[in-house]
Amino acid sequence: MLDAAFVFSQQSLGDFEACPRRFYLRYIARLAWPASWISGPDAARHQARLRRGALLHRWIERHWLGIPAQAPASQPLPDGDDGAADNLRIWWQRFLDTDFGDLPAQRLPELSLVAALGRRRLLARFDLLAIETAGRAVIVDWKTSASPTLLDTASMRRRLQTRVYLYALATAGAACNGGLPIEPARCHLWYWLANFPEQPWLRIGYSDAEYRADYDRLLALAEDASRRAGEREFPLTDDERHCASCAYRALCRRTGGPAGISFENDEADQSLLEDEAFDPED
Amino acid sequence: MSRQYLVGPPGAGKTGRLIDRLVSLLEQNVRPDRVLILAPQQSQARIFRAALARVQGAHRPRGEPDIHTIYSLARQHVSLFFPLIAPVAGFGNPAQEPMVINVEAVQYLVDRFVQPRLADFADLKLPRPRLVRQIIDNMNKASVCGFPLDQIAERLGAAWTGDAQRLVSYRRAQEVALDFRRFCLARSLLDFSLLMDLFARYLLPARSYQDYIAARYRHVLADNLEENPPVAHDFLRLLLRTCDSALLAEDDPGGYRLFLGADVESARSLRRHCDEVTRLDEVFVASPAIVSFSLALMAQFDEQAGKQTRPRPASDHPLPPALGDHPGVARYWTEMVDWVVEHIRRLLAGGARPSDIAVLAPFVEDVLRFELEDRLRADGVGVWSVRPSRPLYDHPLVRALVALARLAHPHWQQPVPAGELARALASLIADLDVARGQLLADAALRAAAAPGLPPIEDPAVWQRVGVRFQAPYAALCQWLAGWSAQTRADPTQAESAPLDRFWQEVFSDVLAHPGFTPHVAPANAAICDRLIRSALAFREAMQRAGPIDMMPHHEDAGVPGIAPRPLSATTFDPGLEYITILSQGLLGAQYALEREQPAPDLPGANDILLAPVYTWLTNNFRSRYQFWLDVNSLGWYERIYQPLTHPYVLSRRWKPGAPGMAWTEADEHRERQAMLRRLVGGLLYRCSGQVFVASSRLGMSGQEEAGPLERALRRVIETA
Structure with a gap:
């Protein structure tokens, strides 16, 4: 049974939607399972790519906090991807060249919101929230993937990350708005696309109707995950395509076919910069 | 609201009061990310996360307070503010992003500095791993107390009343610490002590950082102050000047984390900066x-x-x-x-x-x-x-994975004896006991024409061992043969597939499947996961560290039960280095499952x-x-x-x-x-x-x- 203090996120809801068993293994059994869904040199390249994304996020956070940024040109950077270490410098330059004048003036980098979702809670961690009193509230998400899916507005609008972020902002945005709620119509999510300089922004708005629909969908998922008990009530997915990029697939006796690196698996992972060291206090 | 200091025995309700304050703050619409909760360790931080579920009603919409240990906070803030402090803290290349290194890498690197100086410590009669750990302890204590490394020998020497030779050992130990520090500064490697030193001596005094935390943390909650080192109290002292409210709690009796620099007196010095000190004597746990x-x-x-x-x-x-x-x-x-x-x-x-x-x-x-x-x-x-x-190496599965690595890397010249192979097979193959593992190991060694795990064709062996074990053994054997063939055919493969990836792939392709222990008892996979993470972090640290020297550890040959490093080793192989320190017991169980x-x-x-x-x-x-x-x-x-x-x-x-x-x-x-x-x-x-x-x-x-x-x-x- 799911712990009463469990906080849902786009990742955990996405896991449940893709495969209830994966959700069970990851969040209820908390099963550390070191299998990899990619192997060989691909794994190294993938890891390096995620690390570069994480580094870009750190530099951008410093930028918004007014901490002098590094001089990337003089730095050794994570390599291992077809000499693509230069990507980081290119992304950074593109970021510096981007006009952020459209964004509301108050900029809150790396902000977490926890929104009520029925009896449960939902966490959203924004790369940046730009907000103006009684005006717009814009979530900005830095995307370093080169997947063309990023350019498909309809697909990005449907994406679980989009739905979770906008719902969380409309539900819990009061926490960073002086206690005043932020109506859905004022909520926006802008994806900044580091690999698409011709079209650096993908902008998605929000409405009351979408908010209600998101609430219904997210709540249904969270309640469904919460009321199940025991491994048997978390069956394996029927859609074995999800197994291709799942570490647990051998445990579940699934093959899943060859795994490609999908856009969903190509997200910058901040934990890559944070979870390498031993905490002697722990 | 006030700055309040609570003191009382364990079970007197101090943590409960901290949680009540947290809930109350959120219900008053305080911006959650303006609340800092400082706990002495992550397991206690979880108590506060769970408490957030208690916030009810109209105030349920909220953000997330910052819940930290002093180490996690220092780490996050040093990384964030690194461009500000690197130029003044002595880094060789201040523009290079820092890399926080794990305890394995620290132990390994310090060991390399100790190695040529072993004779200086001969009178102490200490095993090398313990010598290394004590030098690291000294660095850590200096950093969390806020004094420089070059005061360690002076302090220890002033307190020492015995043989003068010990004073020499103190100085030698300090020299190792200082050499290691210079090494890290040149490569932007952050061990725990350097990280905490940057936090204590460069970040805390920086005006821009003080402004940042003053704006960021308006409300402070801190539990078990007595288990924190002085640097945590310094940080809190700064916040007490500017925050809107603070609730600090001390357990008395307490101060058990002495070995990590916990300082009860330092914690109590914060009482002077609080408006009120409340003593709680009624206990709710003990009868x-x-x-x-x-x-x-x-x-x-x-x-x-x-x-x-x-x-x-x-x-x-x-x-x-x-x-x-x-x-x-x-x-x-x-x-x-x-x-x-x-x-x-x-x-x-x-x-x-x-x-x-x-x-x-x-x-x-x-x-x-x-x-x-x-x-x-x-x-x-x-x-x-x-x-x-x-020690991590005490875990049978870890030993089994090490044995597999030795089989797959014959150029390490670390053959796997029959007894070790037997135990490894028994640990890896589900339901195989050591006696039958020994039969298999003996047969394997008889059949071995080349390094590695050979196929066993003799039906008599399988009759004795059990036919059901034939398939998992064959799968393991074929996989290892395939790996070896691949690395022989393409020498670059060995470089692109280091030890952590070897383990991850053998786990993914073989051990995760039916017939193997992790598949039938998945909880065992956690130890494999820890080992792989540890090896990966070690390799990455070594990549940043660069070549240290190419000299083999000759004295390893004298460690009973430890395969010596080959004297012919001319290149630095992080995998071999990792295996060596692991089998020497240099690595503690920070990554072990049972915690x-x-x-x-x-x-x-x-x-x-x-x-x-x-x-x-x-x-x-x-x-x-x-x-x-x-x-x-x-x-x-x-x-x-x-x-x-x-x-x-x-x-x-x-x-x-x-x-x-x-x-x-x-x-x-x-x-x-x-x-x-x-x-x-x-x-x-x-x-x-x-x-x-x-x-x-x-x-x-x-x-x-x-x-x-x-x-x-x-x-x-x-x-x-």
Whole structure:
């Protein structure tokens, strides 16, 4: 049974939607399972790519906090991807060249919101929230993937990350708005696309109707995950395509076919910069 | 709102008050990310995360407070502000992003600096891993107390009253520390000590950082202040100047994390910066009987207390209600374990749950765990142990993965002996016992024409071993053969597939599948996961560190049971280096599985807890029933022999150069008494039921001991 203090996120809801068993293994059994869904040199390249994304996020956070940024040109950077270490410098330059004048003036980098979702809670961690009193509230998400899916507005609008972020902002945005709620119509999510300089922004708005629909969908998922008990009530997915990029697939006796690196698996992972060291206090 | 300081014994409701304050702040619409919660360790931080679920009603929409340990906070902030501090902190290339390195890498690198200087430490007669750890301890203590590394030898020397040779050892140890520090600064490698040093000496005094935290953290909640080092108190002192409210809590008795720089006096200095100090004396965990027993026992360690009382046999006098029975006094150690198991059975028969029970001893060896598990298995009761100092290499699965790595890397010239191969196969292949593993290992060695794991075609072998084991053995064997062929065919493959990836791939392709232990008992996969992460972090640190030297560790040949590094080694192979330090026991069990508390409703969640006393206390556990083992052991009283470091001398309150600052026998006795007092108090205040104490005249190794705890217990029982 799911712990009463469990906080849902786009990742955990996405896991449940893709495969209830994966959700069970990851969040209820908390099963550390070191299998990899990619192997060989691909794994190294993938890891390096995620690390570069994480580094870009750190530099951008410093930028918004007014901490002098590094001089990337003089730095050794994570390599291992077809000499693509230069990507980081290119992304950074593109970021510096981007006009952020459209964004509301108050900029809150790396902000977490926890929104009520029925009896449960939902966490959203924004790369940046730009907000103006009684005006717009814009979530900005830095995307370093080169997947063309990023350019498909309809697909990005449907994406679980989009739905979770906008719902969380409309539900819990009061926490960073002086206690005043932020109506859905004022909520926006802008994806900044580091690999698409011709079209650096993908902008998605929000409405009351979408908010209600998101609430219904997210709540249904969270309640469904919460009321199940025991491994048997978390069956394996029927859609074995999800197994291709799942570490647990051998445990579940699934093959899943060859795994490609999908856009969903190509997200910058901040934990890559944070979870390498031993905490002697722990 | 105010700045309030709470002090009281464990179980007096301090954490509850902190949680109430957190909920209240959120219900007042305080911006959640403006609240900082500082806990001494991550496991306690979880209590606050769980409490967030209590926020109800209209205030449920909210953000997330910052919940940190001082280390996680320092790490995040040093990384963020690195461009500000790097140019003034002595980094060779301030523009290079820092890399935080794990304890394995730190131990390895310090070891490389120690190696050429081993002769300087010969008089200490310390195993090299312990020598290395003490040098690292010194660096860590210096950083969290806020003094530079070049004061370590001076401080230790001023307190030393023995042979002058020790002063030379202190200086040599300091030189190693300083060399290592220079090495890290040149490569932007952050070990714990450098990270905390940057935090304490560069970040905290920086005006821009002070402005940042003043704006960021308007409300501060801090628990178990006494378990934090002075640098945490310095940080809080800054916040107390600017925040809107603060609630700080101190456990008394406490201060068990002395080895990590915990400083009770430093914590108490924060009282001066608070508007109010509240003493909470009513306790809600321990019963009145336990409290009175605790006070009586603690008083035994006050100066001069109880020295005139002559103990009589325990059975002659009434039993204090805090004790579940008269002390169990056995002749042999195994009889003591029998006594403990018998009393555990009685408790269980009386309705107690296994998870109500903690078995505590100054040291927890494998044999104790085995003896308890073995005896309780028939009752269907499991044992969950928490032993942070257990070497990672002690885990059978880790040894098995190391054996596989040796088989797959013949150029390491580390053959796997038959016995080791047998144990490895038994650990990896589900249901295969060691006897049958030995049959397979013998057959494999007979069949081996080349390094690696050969196919076994002889049907007679499989008849004896069992045909069902043929498929998993063949799968393992084929996979290893494929790996070797691939790396032979493409030498670059060996570089692009380092040790961590070797392990990950053999796990993904073979061990995760039916017929292997991790598949049938998935909880075992956690140890594989820890090992792989550890090896990966080590490799990445070594990549940043660059070549150190190409000299093999000749002296490794003299370590019993450890395969020597090949003298022909001319290139630096992080995998081989990692295997070597792992098998030398240099790596502690920070990555070991058994520290993980089983998830609720999963097997193991209702087991008896077995832990060393200090581990149990520093994890802030609570147990209804406690069993104190080996109460006559000096282990309850004495500090581990650490000739190169000193928790009291390397602390902020120790003033080097001041008159009378030599560390004397009287100082040692006083501090040991004080620590034992805090220790028994801490245990008892966390006990809601009863305590059972046991000892054996002859210890596990056959030695006789007569420590002060047993004497004190007798005196208290006698006067009950």
